[in-house]
């Protein structure tokens with residue numbers, strides 16, 4: 415018999431699952447949720463209404479475990495994203511050993527450990543890098559799915575689970591048993607596993623300052639924004655100041671936390687807890703205008719005639735100003751606009767910016783009350799205006815002020831990439847573009863800039879790859895963001911530039 419329920423019950427199920435497990439399901443997953451709900455209601459021997467009420471209100475630990483088995487993704491393998499393990503071995507671990515030299519104690523947490531490969535990879539790494547037996551090292555793996563934890567406890571794995579494991583590590587730490595590979599006891603016994611729900615604020619699990627390193631990879635990508643933010647808050651508290659957090663390679667703390675410094679080494683990203691924790695952070699957002707400026711006639715010509723992209727932006731800005739300024743347009747505060755009012759003036763600044771009146775907009779920013787210098791939106795717009803005016807060192811200084819407030823601001827990193835290129839620091843430019851891409855994978859401009867930087871280095875492969883990515887992203891890039899960061903060029907002009915450059919680099923747009 416199929417349990418009786420309709421779309422409203424499936425919707426309730428979705429929101430209860432979000433509240434209890436933290437998991438987020440898009441509309442496209444409603445059919446899947448209906449199937450799961452149907453199975454769970456049937457096995458509960460109750461009606462759907464009673465099942466949902468119990469799930470909502472009761473402790474229902476067994477039911478949460480059963481749901482976790484149905485609803486979570488448990489994909490994992492040893493040394494997944496191996497660059498992060500290198501960064502931990504060469505940066506994080508030595509640093510934490512210095513910090514813990516007096517106690518000689520290290521604590522590591524694998525949060526969302528699935529069948530244990532991540533926690534055991536940490537155990538192997540620690541064994542290989544902390545050879546002194548006087549150190550007390552322990553690793554805890556936690557997950558809400560008991561079936562995965564049972565597999566973890568067996569410490570037997572298929573060859574597939576070791577597909578990214580260096581062969582010498584495989585030889586040292588595993589022995590074959592039939593088709594399985596069995597982990598050495600020395601690594602196995604340094605890991606403990608516990609069934610825990612990361613969406614619950616369990617006091618004894620999240621003890622303040624308890625951990626040196628937390629791996630929480632490929633977990634928050636499945637969480638609702640509220641649950642992800644709450645979980646990161648708990649992780650920030652449970653990490654010692656200066657402790658390290660590793661997320662999955664497609665996950666960032668952007669918009670979730672201001673409690674960490676972003677670290678970028680070994681071709682990967684990770685985080686280090688600040689010495690003091692901040693209050694919850696609100697994402698700054700630039701104005702949402704649908705206005706698109708007229709594109710200059712030939713962007714390719716402007717780019718060809720410029721040494722750097724930032725130079726191209728400056729030349730285009732000057733050209734647009736010359737074209738668009740008319741004597742009848744009202745000028746800046748000094749020449750007639752209303753006296754500045756604290757926050758709403760950013761709207762006026764943006765309006766002048768939209769009309770390509772960069773100098774007037776800069777004057778207006780300078781006339782804002784001193785408090786505005788602490789507003790991330792104002793700083794970002796100010797930095798954009800300075801970049802358009804070719805005032806690179808001031809733009810850089812403004813970006814750095816902004817990053818002191820909001821280290822994960824992708825726009826500031828992109829502008830810094832332009833500034834670094836302007837200062838002749840190519841590797842600094844690439845680094846900031848890569849940070850911007852990592853923080854916001856949908857951001858087209860740093861991709862485009864990486865492509866242009868590669869072109870100058872005659873690295874055709876990177877040029878084609880980055881420009882092709884930029885081309886894809888430009889088609890759906892937010893209009894207001896294009897306006898702010900497009901360097902005065904419209905969507906169509908930037909798309910045409912990418913297409914022309916890809917062809918010139920021997921590719922197909």
Ligand SMILES: C[S@@+](CC[C@H](N)C(=O)[O-])C[C@H]1O[C@@H](n2cnc3c(N)ncnc32)[C@H](O)[C@@H]1O
Nearest residue numbers: 435486490526528557558559611612613631632
């Ligand atoms: C994709 S796996 C990631 C495994 C490993 N961290 C990695 O990156 O290879 C995600 C794991 O998070 C667990 N998970 C999801 N929601 C959870 C929750 N609320 N509490 C604890 N674990 C959860 C799942 O059970 C699953 O094992």
